[in-house]
Amino acid sequence: MAENRLIQGRYRLLGTIGRGGMGEVWRARDESLGRQIAVKCLKPLGPRHEPSLLQVLRERFRREARVAAALQHRGITVVHDFGEDDGTLFLVMELLSGRNLSQLLDDNRRQPLPVPDVIEIAEQVTAALAYTHEQDIVHRDLKPANIVRTTDGTVKICDFGIARLNHDIGFTARLTGTGIAMGSPHYMSPEQIGAQAMDHRSDLYSLGCVLYELATGVPPFDLGDAWAVLVGHRDTAPAPPRTLRPDLPEAYEQIMLELLAKDPDDRPADADELAKRLADARRPHPAGPDVATVPDRRLPSWTQGITLGFPAGVARRPHQDTPAPAVTVLTDAWTDGDPEGAPAALTSPAPPDDRGAALAARLETGRALSRRGRCFEAHQVYAEVLTGLGRALGPDHPDTLSCRHHLALNLGRLGRLEDCLALTREVAEARERVLGAGHPDTLTTRFELAHVLGKLGDRAAALRTYQQVAAARGAALGPDHPDTLAARYETGLGLGRLGRDAEALALYRDLAADRARVQGCDAPDTLRARHGLAVSLGRLGRWREALAESGEVARARERALGPDHPDTLVSRRETAVALGWLGRWSDALERYRQVAGARERVLGAAHPETLASQGDLAQCLERLGRIEEAAAVQHRVAELRRERAARRR
Incomplete structure (x- = not known):
């Protein structure tokens, strides 16, 4: 296939989206309707392939078209057309804007997704499978690469290339008789591996594999070769997910393990039963809070309620841009209060009607959902509110921009950092144009822009932005304002990450003095600045001074936070490092x-x-x-x- 080719006089190929073993997918334009679509084309095979193989592949491709076109559900990719053009079979589908789950894991450096995200994906895929199975269709190749999360948070199942109608046994036998691999080893059910009778419960097993990987970062059988993986599915019990992800609620671990049962009879009977199980797991229980936010019970009491996610933007303590490795001496910030940090309400009165009041209430609902970690739901609420505000007030109204700011923060929590960066930059530019460069809301968004730049590895740009925000906040709010001090602290972290330790030392020394004067000597923020001072002294080889400073900070943190608090332990380790450099082993x-x-x-x-x-x-x-x-x-x-x-x- 070639770029700019016109398929059947209607579909203009614009660029490849992806390639696989059987075909390639193109972004295209429907010249008749003027809309963007996706076109999947079956790759032509060379002369060395048997004609019978080509016939089977063509039959499978037509099969996908017939199966997918018959399905109408928000959780399943829409198929618009099917045909053959100059010997090439093609399938016309809706163009999805988003990332498949495999890409999301790659974006997250193969680390587990947040628990609320796993739950949301599980619920949406289960709903789509319930519909599919009602149509007597089994997908048979459910895997992260075949599940897409779109930009509006909708999760869709794609690629019904080897789907099977339960009653169509002869067709399936012809396909599998070719020796072509049917399914993906990491996600295949035991009965699929053994060529045994299979039904909709095989898809439930594959879903269990997908959820296990999203929750832990690895498939249930992450072994060295395909055969070992298949044997694992057939013979080995998977490690309980909570051994790899302790914060995963027990109810969801139990659901995953039942989905991964070797015997189909030991799995949920169908997707409807699974949906009920998931709904019950989400509900608050008498023994405690919503299981989606249950903390790891091995941790001490002072950790309860602490959640991961985007840092505060105003008068809060932001997290570092990456998890600190074991040898790092600066810890993540411990936040309190409202993690969104941005203005607690709309920046100007809501539209003077019931619709405006409803939009304001919905925005607060979105923020509450985001605080609870239910980011997919929050995204849908923000998108709805943004549409309403844009119509009622216009795209550049301060209230509309406030909603876009929250939407950008939530994109970051969803792990969609590139989208978050683009939207944050747009909001910062719009707020500067509408409100002015020194307005607190403008600076709040620019602060978040610096954070996202750091998360994406552009540390130099992040540092420049933090420096600009610190200077602007100092001029607009005063040098002792909490927001100014927060931006100065992030500037110190940025200098340290770039190896500019002498500059970081001077900044931390001044910041520690200002924090002590404004907040007190034992305030956590003051001690954080002093810890940065101790680290900078050590990096400059001034170990006696570093030892004295880190020792004082460790004692103060023990008094204020307790002997086992992570910050206390980091400071205690820093004293040990200094003692070693001084020969006091x-x-x-x-x-x-x-x-x-x-x-x-x-x-x-x-x-x-x-x-x-x-x-x-x-x-x-x-x-x-x-x-x-x-x-x-x-x-x-x-x-x-x-x-x-x-x-x-």
């Missing part, structure tokens, strides 16, 4: 033991931070010549790492 050993013991109590023996602390301990023992003790610690760490890897498999 015996004193360092005591601190390393304290940190390792506390992390094991709080996080568990196999947690990565605990293992990193044990590694610190082993290195310190080696420095003291206690080789056998160091070897014992290293052996234990290695065993725990092997056990952790085995559970992941």
Whole structure:
């Protein structure tokens, strides 16, 4: 196929979207209706292929067209047309704007998706499967790459290329008789692997594999080759998801394990039953809060209610742009209050009618959903409110821009960072045009812009933006305003990430003094600035000063936050690092033991931070010549790492 080719005198190919083993998908324009569509074309086969194989592939392709065109559900990709042009079979589908689940995991560096996202995807896919199975159709190749989450939050199943009508046994036998792989090894049910009788419950098994991977970051059987994966599906029980993802609510772990039952009779009877199970798991239970937000019960009481997500934008403490590795000495910020940080209400009165009041109430509903981690629902609410505000007030009205700001924040929480960056930049430019460069709302959005730039790895641009926001806030709000101080702190982090430690040292010294004067010497923000000061001293080789500063901060944090708080432990580790650089290894050993013991109590023996602390301990023992003790610690760490890897498999 070639770009700009006109299919059947109607569909203009504009550019490839993707390629697979059987075909390629093109973005195209329907010249008759003037709309953008997707065109899937069956790849022509070379002369070395058997004619019978070509016939089977053509039959399978036509099969997809007939099956998909018969399905009409919001959770299934719409098929508009089907035909053949100059020997090429093609399928015309709606053009989806979004990412498939495999791409979302790649965007998230193969880390697990937020629990609320997993739940939302599970519920939408289950609804689509319930409809599909009612039509007596089994998908048979359900996998992350065949499930797309669109920009409005809708989840759609795609690619019915090997779907089977339950009553059409002869057709399926002809297809499978060719030796062509039917399905994807990581997501195939045991009965599919064994060529046994299969029904809609095979799709439920595949859905269980998909949800397991979204929740843990790895498929249930993440083994070295396809055969080992297939044997795992057939013979091996999967590791319980909570061994890899402790914050996953137990109710959802149980649902996933039942979906992954080897015997179809042990799985939910059908997608309708699964939908009821998911709805029941989401409801608040007498024993505690909504299970979608139940905290990890191994963690101490001070962690309850702390959630991951986008940082505050105004007068809050933003998170760093990436999770801190074990050797990092600056910790993520611990936030409190409203995580959105932006203005608590619309920036100007709502439209003077019932519609305006309803839109304002809906916006608050969206913010509440986002705070609870129900970001897909929040996205739908924000989109609805934005449409209403745009019609009632216009695209550049401050209230419309406030809604767009919240929508951008929510895109970040959904992991759609590129979309978040584009929208945040648009809102910042519009707010500057409408409100002025120094308006607090403009600076709030620019603060978020800097954060997203950092998340996407453009640290130099992030630093420049933080510096600009800090200067503008100082001029507009005053040097002691909490928002100004927050921007200055982020500037210090940015300088450190770029290795500009002398500049970071000067900034943290001034910021710590200002924080102490405004908030008090033991305020968490003051101690955070002082910790940054200690780190910068160490990076500049001024270890005696670094030791004194980090020791004082550790003691103050223990008084204010408790001995096992992560910030306290990070400061205690920093004192151990300084002691080691000063040759005081015996004193360092005591601190390393304290940190390792506390992390094991709080996080568990196999947690990565605990293992990193044990590694610190082993290195310190080696420095003291206690080789056998160091070897014992290293052996234990290695065993725990092997056990952790085995559970992941």
